[in-house]
Amino acid sequence: MKHHHVGIQRPSRPGASVPVGRGMKRLRPAAALFAAVLLAACASAPERNPVARWEGSPNHSPRWARAIVLHHTAMDSAQGAIRTLQTGNSGGPVSAHYLIGDDGVIHQLVADGEAAWHAGNSRWAGVDELNAWSIGIELDNDGREPFAPAQVDALLVLLEELTVRLRIPRHMVLGHSDIAPTRKDDPSVHFPWKVLADAGFGLWPREPLRPAPPGFDAWVAMRLVGYDLRDPEAALAAFHRRFRGNEARHWLPGDAEILFDLQQQLLALPAQAPAPPAH
Numbered sequence: 349m350k351h352h353h354v355g356i357q358r359p360s361r362p363g364a365s366v367p368v369g370r371g372m373k374r375l376r377p378a379a380a381l382f383a384a385v386l387l388a389a390c391a392s393a394p395e396r397n398p399v400a401r402w403e404g405s406p407n408h409s410p411r412w413a414r415a416i417v418l419h420h421t422a423m424d425s426a427q428g429a430i431r432t433l434q435t436g437n438s439g440g441p442v443s444a445h446y447l448i449g450d451d452g453v454i455h456q457l458v459a460d461g462e463a464a465w466h467a468g469n470s471r472w473a474g475v476d477e478l479n480a481w482s483i484g485i486e487l488d489n490d491g492r493e494p495f496a497p498a499q500v501d502a503l504l505v506l507l508e509e510l511t512v513r514l515r516i517p518r519h520m521v522l523g524h525s526d527i528a529p530t531r532k533d534d535p536s537v538h539f540p541w542k543v544l545a546d547a548g549f550g551l552w553p554r555e556p557l558r559p560a561p562p563g564f565d566a567w568v569a570m571r572l573v574g575y576d577l578r579d580p581e582a583a584l585a586a587f588h589r590r591f592r593g594n595e596a597r598h599w600l601p602g603d604a605e606i607l608f609d610l611q612q613q614l615l616a617l618p619a620q621a622p623a624p625p626a627h
């Protein structure tokens with residue numbers, strides 16, 4: 349519900365007009381407070397904490413997503429995937445903000461300002477729990493087939509809209525496998541990351557690649573790019589899935605050149621985080 353705060357009474361100020369006096373009356377502030385908490389608990393999402401006195405300030409903004417995470421559904425149909433995203437799978441309730449059919453239709457399931465449940469246990473750039481700071485996009489694809497051109501075109505439209513409106517940095521378009529390398533392999537090696545990169549989304553090595561200089565540490569670069577290195581082989585598989593179209597769990601010739609270029613691109617980014625979206 350988008351407008352859940354509309355029509356919900358502001359909880360009374362705790363203790364504000366309750367006389368504090370002798371005997372039983374001392375219990376009243378606590379009782380009033382308890383009632384206010386119960387009242388708030390009945391509402392879907394209390395806007396204001398009943399244990400605090402609301403003063404209000406105009407100087408605030410919604411917390412906003414800092415990344416976009418792409419998935420494939422590993423299912424046979426968009427309608428089936430929508431049903432799952434409205435209920436759950438064997439692991440419990442799941443959702444995503446968007447699902448794009450292979451016909452290019454963009455379905456929305458969760459508002460951008462809310463956390464959808466798509467990432468699970470995850471880490472990127474040293475920060476856990478990407479559900480709290482990302483937009484999740486599911487692509488109707490069974491994981492073994494190429495991604496439909498109409499679907500990729502629609503994804504590019506959606507990425508443009510989201511990154512502009514929500515001011516999400518364009519390089520922060522990630523795969524589920526990037527942020528949960530020990531558990532996830534989506535989107536698959538068939539996903540056209542190069543097409544996204546050509547449109548300016550996601551980090552991608554620039555041709556022609558130059559040799560990495562002496563002393564270059566590829567693991568440090570992996571960490572800088574964002575990978576969680578607690579399971580190094582899984583991280584390498586995710587890196588290769590994303591950048592090389594294979595799932596090798598060991599270093600390959602050419603990896604250092606790619607990582608050196610990605611590192612140079614990241615180091616050249618402005619240090620300042622972009623401002624939150626105006627509204």
Ligand SMILES: [Zn+2]
Pocket residue numbers: 418419420466524532534
């Ligand atoms: Zn996924």
